[in-house]
Amino acid sequence: MRSKRWSLWIKSEEVSKVEHSAAIIGCGGIASAHANSFRALGIPIVACADINRKAAESFASKYDVQSLYTDHRELLKNERVDLVSICTWAQSHADITIDCAEAGVKGIMCEKPMCRSLGEADAMIYACRRNEVKLAIGHVRRFEPSYVEARELIRGGMIGEPLYAAFHTSGGLLNNGTHLIDATRFLLDDPRAIWVIGGVERKTDRYERGARTEDLCAAVICFEGNVRGIVEVDTPNRPGISEIILCGTEGVLQVAWGKGVKVMRTGETGWDERKPTGENPFIAQIRHLVKWVEGEIEEHISSGEQARFTMEIMMGIYESVRTKRLVKMPLKIKLNPLDEMVEEGDMPVLKPGRYDIRLKT
Secondary structure, three states, rough: OOOOOOOOOOOOOOOOOOOEEEEEEOOOOOOHHHHHHHOOOOOOEEEEEEHHHHHHHOOOHHHOOOEOOOOOOOHHHHOOOOOEEEEHHHHHHHHHHHHHHHHHHOEEEEEEOOOOOOHHHHHHHHHHHOOOOOOEEEHHHHHHHHHHHHHHHHHHHOOOOOOEEEEOOOOHHHHHHHHHHHHHHOOOOOOOOOEEEEEEOOOEEEEEEEOOOOOEEEEEEEHHHEEEEEEEEEEOOOOOOOOEEEEEOEEEEEEEEEOOOEEEEEEOOOOEEEEOOOHHHHHHHHHHHHHHHOOOOOOOOOHHHHHHHHHHHHHHHHHHHHHHOEEEEEOOOOOOOOHHHHHHOOOOOOEEEEEEEEOOO
């Protein structure tokens, strides 16, 4: 029987018996996924906020939201909502989460990455604990059917004991690397990291939605049980895998968002391919938050505490570069080591000209 804590497989017809209301802070592209999820669950969106008034007006018109704001604090002061989705850029996540927690909301779904430093993550978790607010982070692969199936196969011994997990992605460590580091932890039953060692290159003044990022990075993570994670972000010559590949004592497994799972066991030829289906993962993560708020589960499978472990790994990779050594967990530095290196002149820009990979700047 599945534990109450990890109850992911909820029938689509199940609907909350408690009336909820929601607000969305940050009306950019990803906000639509959150809005559609609230709609699918029959939860009204009563207010939205964005520092760009035109974005807020467009969103409010599209989703029939009655109240709109350009300051999330005014929204929290004037509206009575119990669920909030934070869909802003990462550098504002901590402040907005803390404001929401202190305003008395019941549940927060904050987009990934959780924030920009381990100190910010701790402040978010502390504020939510102090105010008895449920905090979840949008590492949505934890609800994507291919990943849920892959985790069950690994748990069932399909590839024996896991030895290595590897992935390659692009768009920056905190932007997209957070998804696949967190997904790797999910597939392995959420082990903690024991140590990390990493390398980072930043020759250009590269940003991602206003946040400083590296040109490329690579790292090795040692998880509990001595399973290794191999991280590549923006490195050249992408390997021939869709997202994540895991090697075990008795086989190999590949998994990717929306593309299913492929397994090849030792001694067999050819891939066993599976294309599982299930609830939209964005709806599932909001549904899971509602059930957590209502006390039907003990913890959201993508809780702030779980996301902190992923943040710690990413900050550990940067800290390994800053200190030029292998970094053991728990991580002590609370600031962002990449920012520290750049601001202290230890990682000088060799090709001047600030640019943003997601904005027209």
